[in-house]
Amino acid sequence: MLFTPLPLAENLEFRNGKSSPERIDNGEFFVYGSNGIIGKSNKNNSSKNTIIIGRVGSYCGSLYYSKRPCWVTDNAIICKSKNNDDRFWYYALLNLNLSRLSSGSGQPLINQSVLQKTVCKTPPFEDRQKIASILGSLDDKIDLNRRTNETLEAMARALFRDWFVDFGPTQAKMAGEAPYLAPELWELFPDRLDDEGKPEGWELRRLHDILEFNYGKSLPTQKRIKGEIPVYxxxxxxxxxxxxxxxxxxxxxxxxxxxGALYWENRTCFPIDTVFYVTSKLPLSYCFYLLETLGLENMNTDAAVPGLNRDNAYRLEVFYPPAVLIHSFANIVENWRNKIITNESESRTLAQLRDLLLPKLMSGEISIREAEKIVEDAA
Structure with a gap:
């Protein structure tokens, strides 16, 4: 590939975002700040295929790419290609590590004039399209995996709520409705609620009877040794x-x-002292979706530094179903969780491949054809 050193202004246009519009949960457009998506709105101030650059603060120089129209706030910069090859320039800017261009000791800042003058080794338009296609195909698959996992998570969450919060099968039986589960599952649910409003035969238990919150361990950044174990x-x-x-x-x-933030981790990990990690004799899937329903995020006991008191959480009361129902739920959800795990593993591999190819393609160390072959072999 032939590369020509050119200032970014030759190919890109920059303009600051605007103050955030009113945000609504069901808005049509994502709102971007310097730290990525911060909400939704029914207004947009940039067209599709927008590059968003963090302009100020600790996320100065961060990069995001929106395929759809979006709103970019005033602590970020809108970047658009003059040649409709925005996706290539997203990757080119990633490779430039824009955070190194920031100035200011107290509040880091990147301004448009610095970006405009920054020189980038630029290949011909046709090669830019091919590079964007190679790297974009990896990001597209990662995004597909993410959306698939969100759907599977929503299915598991809906199933838990139907069985253990809304008591859907019992309510349906009481209303004389037709079964909507397999016969062997349907018969596990009682046909009436007791005087406490729970399915007949279910118990009222406290959270400490179901699972244990274990304290994480301090691990300062300077004591961490390079490895592959995620630190939470x-x-x-x-x-x-x-x-x-x-x-x-x-x-x-x-x-x-x-x-109250919740994270499911299947790999070995290191939880630090700002978190608990859960152990239980019950299936992890049941524990996870149960915890999601308890409102732990609202149990702050310290105004200065938000904190979750373990004993307060342990005292929470929950309706406890028979073990056979818990395990039936876990058997169904386990298949979905295994698919999520597979997708997450694949996405990590694809991200590593993308990060490996990015600097090599941008420097010409490998050819476009060589990169295409590597991606084909990984598919």
């Missing part, structure tokens, strides 16, 4: 380490900071 804080994965604290699948629960 209350905001999710915060880094990697070479040693695991938990070696079996678990649920991570935010304790300090993002109170």
């Amino acid at each position: 804080g209350s905001g999710g994965v915060t880094g990697l380490h070479n040693e695991a604290l938990v070696t079996t699948p678990t649920i991570i629960v935010g304790r300090k900071g993002t109170v």
Whole structure:
């Protein structure tokens, strides 16, 4: 490939976003800030295929790509190609590591003039299209896996709510409605509610009878050793380490900071001291979707630093079904969870491949044909 060093202004246009519009949960367009999607709105200020660049703050230089029209707020920059090859330029900007262009010690900032003058090794238009197609195909598959997993999660969540929160099968029996589950499942549900409003034969238990919240362990950033073990804080994965604290699948629960945040982790992991990790004799799937219904995020006990008190959570009362129903639910959901695990693993592999190919394609270290062959072999 032939590369020509050119300032970004030769191919790209930049303009600042605008203050955030009114956000609504069911809005048509995503709203982007410097840290990515921050909500939805019925208004947009940029067309499809927009590159969003974090303009100010700790996310200065961060990059996002929106295939659909969107709203970009005033702490980010809207970037558009002059030649309708926006996706290539998204990858080219990723490769440039824009955060290095920021200025200001207190509040990092990137301005348009710096971006316009930044030089990028630029291949011909046809090669730009091919590079975008190669890298984009990997991101498209990652996005498909994400959306598939969201659907599977929603199915599991809906099934749990129907069986264990709304008591759908029992309510249907009481109303004389036709069965909507397999006969062997349908017969497991009683045909009436007791005086407490729960299905007859179910128990009222406290959360500490069902699962245990275990404290994570302190692991400062400077003590982490490069490895493949995800390190969990209350905001999710915060880094990697070479040693695991938990070696079996678990649920991570935010304790300090993002109170009540829930993460399912099938790999070995290291939960730090801002989270709990869950152990139980019951199926993990039942525990996870039960915890989602308890409103743990609203149980902050500390105004200064949000915190979840374990003893308060343990005292929560839940309607407890017979074990056969719990295991029947887990058997159904396990198939969906296995598909989610497979998709997550594939997406991690595809992301690693994309990150490997990106600098090699942008420097000409490998040819387009070589990259196409690598992606074909990985498919």
